[in-house]
Amino acid sequence: MAMEYSEKVMEHFAHPHNVGTLDDANGVGEVGNAKCGDIMRMYLKITDDEIIEDVKFQTFGCASAIATSSIATDMIKGKPLSEALKLTNQAVVESLDGLPAVKVHCSVLAEQAVKAAIADYYKRKGIPYESPCDGCAEGCCGHDHGHGHEHSHEEE
Numbered sequence: 031m032a033m034e035y036s037e038k039v040m041e042h043f044a045h046p047h048n049v050g051t052l053d054d055a056n057g058v059g060e061v062g063n064a065k066c067g068d069i070m071r072m073y074l075k076i077t078d079d080e081i082i083e084d085v086k087f088q089t090f091g092c093a094s095a096i097a098t099s100s101i102a103t104d105m106i107k108g109k110p111l112s113e114a115l116k117l118t119n120q121a122v123v124e125s126l127d128g129l130p131a132v133k134v135h136c137s138v139l140a141e142q143a144v145k146a147a148i149a150d151y152y153k154r155k156g157i158p159y160e161s162p163c164d165g166c167a168e169g170c171c172g173h174d175h176g177h178g179h180e181h182s183h184e185e186e
């Protein structure tokens with residue numbers, strides 16, 4: 031193998047955790063990698079007291095994207111949103127014992143997808159939230175899910 035991956039990367043790539051979708055997700059984030067065009071979708075089930083009860087991801091990204099998402103989802107599962115928002119791709123890469131330099135851009139997908147999913151959750155709840163996510167392809171933050179917001183006028 032030309033690329034040098036740590037054992038942890040190989041382990042998470044071979045047996046990724048939290049892969050799939052969540053039917054009852056209340057925060058979904060999709061981001062595209064500006065560098066390679068790969069896509070990541072993150073599903074979060076968040077409790078009323080803002081704990082991430084469950085998380086799943088789907089990606090068309092490479093081995094590094096799979097491994098980073100696997101470990102990133104492990105890192106935020108069961109955690110409050112405030113902690114998940116502090117997740118950085120640097121912390122994710124460190125927990126994997128590093129990534130080849132040319133692959134570090136792949137790890138950004140996980141962090142951005144988590145933040146986009148949290149932004150989506152706040153948006154659904156109608157809570158003002160300034161997304162810390164930037165640099166991702168359109169359709170990530172501030173993305174309107176096309177759910178028509180109907181103004182109902184209640185008559186007295």
Ligand code: FES
Binds near residue numbers: 063091136
């Ligand atoms: Fe696209 Fe890794 S090359 S996510």
